[in-house]
Amino acid sequence: MRSSPEKKLSKDAIKAWRVSLSIFIFFLVLGLFFLWGYKLLSPESGFISTWTLIAISLTLVVITALGIFFIPKIRWQRWSYQVDEHEIDLQSGIFIITRTLVPIKRVQHVDTRQGPILRSYNLADVTISTAATTHRIPALDETVADQVRDQISKFARLAEEDV
Structure with missing residues (x-):
């Protein structure tokens, strides 16, 4: 496993x-x-x-x-994520642990979002959109959220060029 x-x-x-x-x-x-x-x-x-x-x-x-x-x-404690050139790995849940793998080549666009509460703590969410659904990595530091967004975008462009 x-x-x-x-x-x-x-x-x-x-x-x-x-x-x-x-x-x-x-x-x-x-x-x-x-x-x-x-x-x-x-x-x-x-x-x-x-x-x-x-x-x-x-x-x-x-x-x-x-x-x-x-x-x-x-x-x-239960929320974790990993981004590499092939996929985005998301794990969350309190009683039922959900593990989601999002293939990089399925990513259509990636955004950062920040409401007033997150802004007051210098946090932002990263939303990853595919044709089927939208995934979210919540409450990252603003700079980390920007880095993750840019990294996913870069990997998605590279995957698009390979196809």
Whole structure:
């Protein structure tokens, strides 16, 4: 069996993923507050029971604790990639490990993307497009992302010339 890819994502990916998830959970909590407010202001309404709201609240607390404190670190530990002149090797997953090999000659174009959260940590995603789908290497340092993008592009041009 082939060895795992050697290159890792930036350690700052953990922080960026935590911030992204915190923003998402903030909106979930806001919605939950509206439900609690509706329940408290109109208790005779049978819209949702108090026990259901308590169950939703406790579930949200557990998901928040796992999602912010544990999952980003495990996700970072499991993510790795390798780029060579023949293929791009991607490995990711927390419970189910996914291993993807993208042949360089199938690459149509490669981009770097950077949202506001990634930008604040000087990170960028590399997206690799083939005719069938798009693959992503998340949260690389900006300079590394540019190098990986340029390297994949160079290998793809060389593979095109060989055909």
